[in-house]
Amino acid sequence: MPRPNRQPVPRLSATNVPWPMDWDGLFPNQAPDSPRILEIGFGYGQFLRWLSQSQPASRILGIEIDSTSLQKAEGACDRGELPNVRVMFARAETALWHVLAPGMLDEVHVNFPDPWFKSSHAPRRLIQRSALDLITSRLKPGGLFTLATDIREYADMSAEHLAQTPGLTNTHAPEPWAWERTVGVMTKYESKGYKEGRPGHYFVYRRNDLPAPDLPVIRDQPMPHIKLNHLPAPADLVARFQPFKAHAEGDIYASYMAAYSRPDALLVETYIVEPSIQQQVALLATHNRETGQWVVSLGAVGTPRPTDGVHYAVRKLAEWLMTQAPGVEVVGDYTRTYFRDADAPGDGG
Numbered sequence: 490m491p492r493p494n495r496q497p498v499p500r501l502s503a504t505n506v507p508w509p510m511d512w513d514g515l516f517p518n519q520a521p522d523s524p525r526i527l528e529i530g531f532g533y534g535q536f537l538r539w540l541s542q543s544q545p546a547s548r549i550l551g552i553e554i555d556s557t558s559l560q561k562a563e564g565a566c567d568r569g570e571l572p573n574v575r576v577m578f579a580r581a582e583t584a585l586w587h588v589l590a591p592g593m594l595d596e597v598h599v600n601f602p603d604p605w606f607k608s609s610h611a612p613r614r615l616i617q618r619s620a621l622d623l624i625t626s627r628l629k630p631g632g633l634f635t636l637a638t639d640i641r642e643y644a645d646m647s648a649e650h651l652a653q654t655p656g657l658t659n660t661h662a663p664e665p666w667a668w669e670r671t672v673g674v675m676t677k678y679e680s681k682g683y684k685e686g687r688p689g690h691y692f693v694y695r696r697n698d699l700p701a702p703d704l705p706v707i708r709d710q711p712m713p714h715i716k717l718n719h720l721p722a723p724a725d726l727v728a729r730f731q732p733f734k735a736h737a738e739g740d741i742y743a744s745y746m747a748a749y750s751r752p753d754a755l756l757v758e759t760y761i762v763e764p765s766i767q768q769q770v771a772l773l774a775t776h777n778r779e780t781g782q783w784v785v786s787l788g789a790v791g792t793p794r795p796t797d798g799v800h801y802a803v804r805k806l807a808e809w810l811m812t813q814a815p816g817v818e819v820v821g822d823y824t825r826t827y828f829r830d831a832d833a834p835g836d837g838g
C-alpha cells in the first residue's frame with residue numbers, strides 16, 4: 490500500500506505557540522490539573538526520559554536550542570516512548586519570559602547548562618540573576634528547582650546567586666550543594682565529566698512562600714506598521730542599501746543585513762536581539778496601489794512575533810527610508826514610540 494502523503498509537522502518552537510502557552514492544548518491526554526515540569530537544555534534526554542517514566546501523570550516540557558538533541562527527542566516522542574513529554578525549540582530566556590506564566594511550574598531542572606566558564610561567556614550564561622528571578626517567578630510555592638554543574642567556578646557563582654534569591658530555599662543547607670545526585674539519573678554530559686575527573690555539584694532548592702519577583706509574561710504587541718509617502722523605487726533603495734545597525738535603550742538591537750526588491754516591495758532581512766528573544770525577520774515596505782502609500786511592516790516569513798524589538802526595528806527602517814529621498818514623509822505611525830536610541834543624548838536634566 491502506498492504511504493499516504495503526510496504533511497511534515499512543524500517543530501514546536503517558542504515562536505509558534507501562544508504566549509503564554511496552553512498546557513492543556515499541548516498535552517491533551519494528560520489531566521488538566523497534572524503537574525507541569527520544565528527541563529532546560531535536555532541534551533540527549535536521559536533526564537527527560539527519567540522524568541517521563543518516574544512521573545507518568547505529569548506534563549513535561551523539554552526545551553533545547555540544539556537541533557540534533559531536538560531530533561532525537563522528537564523521534565522518541567513520535568515512537569510513543571515519551572507519552573507525557575513535549576519538546577520545544579526555545580532558548581531558556583525566551584521560554585521563561587514569553588511561554589511560561591508566573592506560578593505555573595511544579596519543577597524546573599537544569600543539568601550541566603554551560604560547559605565552559607570563561608568571563609567572555611558571562612552575558613550568555615544560563616544561570617544569571619535574571620534567569621533565577623524568572624525561575625522563581627514561574628515556580629509554584631513548594632515547587633522544585635534542581636541544578637547540576639561539573640564546573641567549580643560555575644557552582645560557586647550559582648551558589649552566590651542562589652543565596653541572593655530569597656524565594657528559593659536550599660534543601661541541602663548549610664551546604665551550598667550536594668556532591669551526589671539526589672534527584673534524577675546520570676546524564677550523558679555528567680558521565681563524561683565523571684570519567685574525566687569532574688564530579689557534579691548538585692543544587693536542590695524549593696520555592697518558598699516569599700513573594701517572587703514581579704515578572705509577568707511578555708505577550709505579543711499589536712502588529713507594527715508605518716505608512717510613508719513618496720518612496721523611491723525599491724530597486725533604487727536596494728542599490729543604496731548598506732548593512733546598518735540600530736541600538737535602543739533596554740538592550741534592543743536591530744541589524745539590517747540585506748535588502749531585496751520587487752517593483753512593488755522592498756524586503757529587508759533583519760536580525761533583532763532583545764533580552765528575552767532573538768528573531769531573524771523580513772521587514773517589508775509594500776506599495777498600496779489604491780492609496781499610493783508605502784507600508785513598512787513585519788513580513789510573515791516563518792513565525793515572527795511582534796515584540797517591542799520589532800516595533801523599534803520597523804521604526805528605524807522607516808527612518809532610514811526617510812533619509813533616502815527628499816519629501817518622504819510619515820502619513821501614519823502604528824509603532825510603539827517609547828524607545829530611545831541607546832546613543833541618543835539625554836534629556837539634559
Ligand SMILES: C[S@@+](CC[C@H](N)C(=O)[O-])C[C@H]1O[C@@H](n2cnc3c(N)ncnc32)[C@H](O)[C@@H]1O
Pocket residue numbers: 529530531532533534552553554555558579580581582599600601602603604615676677678679
Ligand atoms: C552541556 S550540555 C548538557 C546536556 C544535558 N543536560 C546533559 O546533562 O547531558 C548543555 C545543553 O544545554 C543546551 N543549551 C545551552 N544554552 C541553552 C539555552 N539558552 N536554552 C536552552 N538550552 C540551552 C545546549 O544545546 C546543550 O544541549
